[in-house]
Amino acid sequence: MFASGKKGLASFVKVALLCIALSPTAISWGNGPEQQKRPITVADAVAMTTLEATDDPFKQSPIALFSPDGKQFVVVVRTGNVQQDTNDFSILLYKTAEVWRSPKPDVLLKMSSSSIRDAITNIRWLPDNETLVFLGENPHEKAQVYTFNVARRDLKRFTSHSTTIYDYAITDDGSTLVYRAATPSMESAYPEPSPLKQLVIEGQSLFSLLRGDYSPPEGQAIFCQVLGGASRPVPVGSNYFVPWGTLSLSPNGRYAVFPVLRRDAPPEWAAYRDKYNLIQQHLAAAFGKHQITAGIFEYLFVDTSDMSVRPLVGTPVINLSPLYWAKDSASVFLSSYLPLDVPDPVERRAREQSEFPIQVKFPSAEFRTVGNHDFPIVPARRPPFDISVKQDLNTPPKIYALDTNTKQEALLFDLNPQFADLNFGIVKTVEWEADGIKVIGGLYLPPDYEPGKKYPLVIQTHGFEPAEFSMDGRSEWSSGFAARSLASKGILVLQLQQFKERQDHGRAVVANDRKLGATREEAVKNWTAHVIDGAVKRLDESNLIDRDRVGIVGFSVTVCYVGYVLTHSQLKFAAASLVDGISCGYFEAIGSPDAAAEFGAYNGNAAPFGEGLKTWLSDAPGFNLDKVQVPVRLVALGPYALLSQWEWYTGLTLQKKPVELVLIPHGTHLGGIVSARMLEEQGLVDWFSFWLQGKEDPDPAKRDQYSRWEALRNLRPAAISSAVQ
Numbered sequence: 001m002f003a004s005g006k007k008g009l010a011s012f013v014k015v016a017l018l019c020i021a022l023s024p025t026a027i028s029w030g031n032g033p034e035q036q037k038r039p040i041t042v043a044d045a046v047a048m049t050t051l052e053a054t055d056d057p058f059k060q061s062p063i064a065l066f067s068p069d070g071k072q073f074v075v076v077v078r079t080g081n082v083q084q085d086t087n088d089f090s091i092l093l094y095k096t097a098e099v100w101r102s103p104k105p106d107v108l109l110k111m112s113s114s115s116i117r118d119a120i121t122n123i124r125w126l127p128d129n130e131t132l133v134f135l136g137e138n139p140h141e142k143a144q145v146y147t148f149n150v151a152r153r154d155l156k157r158f159t160s161h162s163t164t165i166y167d168y169a170i171t172d173d174g175s176t177l178v179y180r181a182a183t184p185s186m187e188s189a190y191p192e193p194s195p196l197k198q199l200v201i202e203g204q205s206l207f208s209l210l211r212g213d214y215s216p217p218e219g220q221a222i223f224c225q226v227l228g229g230a231s232r233p234v235p236v237g238s239n240y241f242v243p244w245g246t247l248s249l250s251p252n253g254r255y256a257v258f259p260v261l262r263r264d265a266p267p268e269w270a271a272y273r274d275k276y277n278l279i280q281q282h283l284a285a286a287f288g289k290h291q292i293t294a295g296i297f298e299y300l301f302v303d304t305s306d307m308s309v310r311p312l313v314g315t316p317v318i319n320l321s322p323l324y325w326a327k328d329s330a331s332v333f334l335s336s337y338l339p340l341d342v343p344d345p346v347e348r349r350a351r352e353q354s355e356f357p358i359q360v361k362f363p364s365a366e367f368r369t370v371g372n373h374d375f376p377i378v379p380a381r382r383p384p385f386d387i388s389v390k391q392d393l394n395t396p397p398k399i400y401a402l403d404t405n406t407k408q409e410a411l412l413f414d415l416n417p418q419f420a421d422l423n424f425g426i427v428k429t430v431e432w433e434a435d436g437i438k439v440i441g442g443l444y445l446p447p448d449y450e451p452g453k454k455y456p457l458v459i460q461t462h463g464f465e466p467a468e469f470s471m472d473g474r475s476e477w478s479s480g481f482a483a484r485s486l487a488s489k490g491i492l493v494l495q496l497q498q499f500k501e502r503q504d505h506g507r508a509v510v511a512n513d514r515k516l517g518a519t520r521e522e523a524v525k526n527w528t529a530h531v532i533d534g535a536v537k538r539l540d541e542s543n544l545i546d547r548d549r550v551g552i553v554g555f556s557v558t559v560c561y562v563g564y565v566l567t568h569s570q571l572k573f574a575a576a577s578l579v580d581g582i583s584c585g586y587f588e589a590i591g592s593p594d595a596a597a598e599f600g601a602y603n604g605n606a607a608p609f610g611e612g613l614k615t616w617l618s619d620a621p622g623f624n625l626d627k628v629q630v631p632v633r634l635v636a637l638g639p640y641a642l643l644s645q646w647e648w649y650t651g652l653t654l655q656k657k658p659v660e661l662v663l664i665p666h667g668t669h670l671g672g673i674v675s676a677r678m679l680e681e682q683g684l685v686d687w688f689s690f691w692l693q694g695k696e697d698p699d700p701a702k703r704d705q706y707s708r709w710e711a712l713r714n715l716r717p718a719a720i721s722s723a724v725q
Helices: 042-046 096-101 206-210 267-271 278-285 345-353 417-421 483-487 511-515 520-541 558-568 586-591 593-603 612-619 621-627 639-654 674-693 700-713 718-724
Strands: 049-052 072-081 086-095 106-113 120-125 131-136 144-149 154-157 165-170 176-181 221-226 255-262 297-303 308-311 331-336 356-361 367-369 386-392 395-402 409-414 427-434 437-444 455-461 492-499 545-555 575-579 632-637 659-664
Touching: 042 483, 042 674, 072 120, 072 674, 086 096, 086 120, 096 409, 120 165, 131 165, 144 165, 176 255, 221 255, 267 278, 427 520, 437 483, 437 520, 455 520, 455 558, 455 674, 483 492, 483 674, 492 520, 520 545, 520 558, 545 558, 545 674, 558 575, 558 621, 575 674, 586 593, 586 621, 586 639, 612 621, 621 639, 632 639, 632 674, 639 659, 659 674, 659 700, 674 700
Parallel strands: 455 492, 455 545, 545 575, 575 632, 632 659
Antiparallel strands: 049 072, 072 086, 086 106, 120 131, 131 144, 144 154, 165 176, 176 221, 255 297, 297 308, 331 356, 356 367, 386 395, 395 409, 427 437, 437 492
16 A cells, blocks of 8 residues: 555565465464463554545655655554544654654644544655644634644644635745634534515425535635635636635746636536547536536636636636646646537547647636646655555555665664564465456455354455555445454454456456446446455355354445345355445436436446336346345445435335444544544444354443344344354
8 A cells, every 4th residue: 555666665574375275274383472472452553543634745665755855754643542532643854864764753733633634744844954834723623724844843724714624725935825624514514594475496306405505515615815815705706616626826926826626617628528528427426506517627716916716728627637837837738628618520539639848828727738748747856765665465564665676674763562462363365266357365364263163254345445445445444344353253354355366457357248238337337246256155165164054244335235245146154244335336326416417327327217227127236126135234334325325225125124224423435533434333243243243242231222123133034043043
């Protein structure tokens, strides 16, 4: 996951790809002193210290941010504070000249966040080699722009905005700032009800309407501020919606370019063609007067001298590519579609199908095509040595410095020395085939693993990083994963999956299905089922697992894939959990069409009505819930996620099938508030321990939880009920 310079992580990480033969005798080790260490808990995973990516304009490294003169560098680390329910962030400073003398980091600054946001993010150096700029917050605060003078240890707050700031751009002298912030209504959970007696619905989201927010969708706001002065709002206009997206400020601070979404995309945009046909998909999903055309951006620019706002080119943007400013601030370079108002049909066709490198001049917004070699790209400054991370599946990450010329190496920081007290099991890379394609996954074994014993298994689905140490199994995402905590309970965990051969990367298709005329989307769904089927058979044939005690987790987009497996595959499971994901369901498509459009391909890109409904009836998991024969725990992280989970919840409940829907109001898709992460991971551990092992946590506070689950057990078919007996 981590890289440094051109060589990246590959120069430092020795990947333990020990592809085992998967026989009972292939996995064994001594009991030794490891048995004296304590078991891993969910709190250990949530409290893990991790590196946070620095916001480096020179793209030197996501780990270390060197000062412009290369004489010092900073790294940012985060630790989950379970006791205080905060995420604690620290900026660590190292002097370049002292790296080879085993230096201890100089802790410049600590800040903690009680919100879902990072306490320190978007950090960068100013050219004076002394000043750091970043977004920061402390508990119960809203993120603001701060400066910190390293030499004087002087922290100053640049902004005092009433709402949360999410991004900023600043001039090299630190005098002029533009920033993007939440509007007041975005931070109001329950807006004041409208005094109107009748409301016309014209594109408002269903979720907003149900919580009493009847206003048109409102994006963020952009402001401009000079050091020591008041902030000035940028008048974007009601026809545009300000989403997430990087702000770009000219060197002299006069012009700023930023992406927006249109509320009424021009009809001529339908003529543009991108590689994946996304423009057409997103345009088709837009409806209503105020509906945002999600997924299609447009660039605007503001002239801060008079606060006028204009389109930069006036064409759709699918990928927010980098912007490069001329030194005199009079123009900007980028790749863009061009307007279609040209008489030559050949040129028009070329403009419809391709982006072009262009230069846009200010303030006229006139553009001309250029060559890529004309872009004023500033070469990345080469740091004096590489900073990277050493880790593998069984070795926790540590920060190292490496001189690539002399091969001299120095340990800078052990992120988690407390891990020495924990009883870790072994993680092995396992291999199997799916339709002739070799895939690999990570198999997490219990610390007290006994060869020859058959264990329950939980399959976690959202990719596998074979060079990465992880507590949860997938990059410390926490939300839908709990690998080591489950393993400590005596459950094998298989993290899916990665392609063994580089040339197979991205080949998520099934040869046999393609020969039968299946679309790529149909093949993707079947491919997932074949991968899971192959993994279970491989582990079963090797006598590692109890085939009657297999659970599966879907998270994010793999909720769709796992849902398809649960409704269309012959595989049998003892328990399942679907966490905060895309259901590829009918209710989701109707309730949130803009969000569902990107995943409509998994139902054949058919419209959810008329002739297209035949495809939905056949393929959509929500229309096939009668085939589900497994207790399902649905987890919604935040109220909006209920829309995607609701079809499964009501469909299974009406059939008197075992299902539980859990809402974690302050949960977020990745990371977030410590207490929410504890609930997410512990819920997975408790759920699968109950269904796969018949175990209950004796904690009296969980009595109601187990009463609910014991009632659900009575709803299961007899074949499933016997799994934990």
